[in-house]
Amino acid sequence: MTSLFGSTQNAVIPSTQSSFWRSQNLCISLVLLLSLFCPPAPARAQQPTGQSIYALTQQFLAVAPKRFNGSPGHLAAENFIKEHFKPEAAKGNFDTDQFTANTPAGPQTMRNYIVRFPGKKDGVIVLASHYETNYPLKDIAFVGANDGACTTALLIALGQYFRTHPPEGYSIWLLFDDGEEAVRSWSESDSLYGTRHIAARWFSDGTARRIKALLVADMIGDRDLNILLETQSTPWLRAILRQAAANTHHSANVFKTEGSEEDDHLPFLQRGIPALDVIDVDYGPHTAATPDGYHHTAQDTIDKISPQSLQVSSDLFQESIRLINQR
Ligand SMILES: [Zn+2]
Incomplete structure (x- = not known):
């Protein structure tokens, strides 16, 4: 009209x-x-901008700065996610996947959240991000602006876009997963609690067969964005990301380095689901005091990420979705 x-x-x-x-x-x-x-046209949100994702990250950090399991911030983070998807919950398109994880610190209640945006083609593309912060870092001022917060904001912003622009191709599901981080020290049994749980559930209930691709967003707000060519990720999805970067003029931000990461994509790969880890592990200067840069330090704060990088990440996710649908 x-x-x-x-x-x-x-x-x-x-x-x-x-x-x-x-x-x-x-x-x-x-x-x-x-x-x-004619009924009135629904209000149409614009594509998420880097600035809007950055602002959402700030809001998330303001209400849930420390989000380790059992903390008030963890609860606040869960409420922040739920508050943003009330319309989907009203339609029955919001699921809570609660379970008890046996961790080295004892049993912990964890919750994954799944938000569904139905598409027109049979099949699903899942976008995933963990939202919690590390339990072992509970006694330092660790807020994970890049590690967990900005990718939670990215998924929320993309969801707000899909609300007004329903997927034309495959359905899109957002997975906000809990317990990605190790509770004591990283091992196969002490990490990826949320994604191991939901991957097993989706495998046993047949959902896994419907999933065409799962894209993990992790630490991709870094001001100096350099997305890793992650070697365990499904090869055709790595090719999709390379193409998406070329199409959106962001090739300078991807694949300058190559390596293998243990991250939320692994439980899905192990169940035969094509999965891609979109991650920048090179975060901040590497010094004698901080050999791993800002990663898992109190320096992982909002000033270390940028609206520009979040814009790039948003563009890459949207273009990858388009290319997966064309495949
Ligand atoms: Zn982390």
Whole structure:
């Protein structure tokens, strides 16, 4: 309806003031007439901008700075996610996957959240991010602006976009997973609690067969964004990301380095689901005091990430989704 009004208006070239007003009246009458038969167009959100994802990260950190299991911040993080998906919950498209994890610090209650945006093609693309912070870092001022917070914000922002622009291709599911980090020290049994749990559930209930691809977002707000060529990720998905970067003019931000990461993609790969880890592990300067840069330090704060990098990450996810649908 909007475009019809626009084209009618553009076609009118008034020769005099009175014919101009006559044509305006004609347009208004046409709009009024059409409005009797057409429901109003839904409010359309624009594509998420880096600035809006950055602002959402700030909001998330303000209400849930420390998000280790059992803390008030962890609960606040869960509520922040739930608050943003009330319309999906009302439609039955929001699931809570609660379970008890046996950790070296004893049993812990964990929760994954799944938000579904139905598409038109049979199949699902899952976008995943962990939202919690490390239990072993609970006694330092670790807020994980890059590690967990900005990718939670990225998924929320993409979800807000899919709400007003439902997927034309495969359905899109957002997975906000808990317990990615080790509770004591990283091992196969002490890490990836949330994704191991949901991957097993999706395998046993048949959901895994419907999943065309799963993309993990982790630490991709870094000001100096350099997404790793992660070698365990499914090869055709790595090719998709390379192409997505070329199409969006972000090739300089991807694949300058290559390596293998243990991350939330692994439990899905182990179940035969194509999965890609979109991660930048090279975060901040490496010094004698901080050999791993800002990673898992109190320096992982909002000033170390940028709206520009979040824009790049958002572009890469949206373009990858488009390319997966074309495949
Ligand atoms: Zn981490």
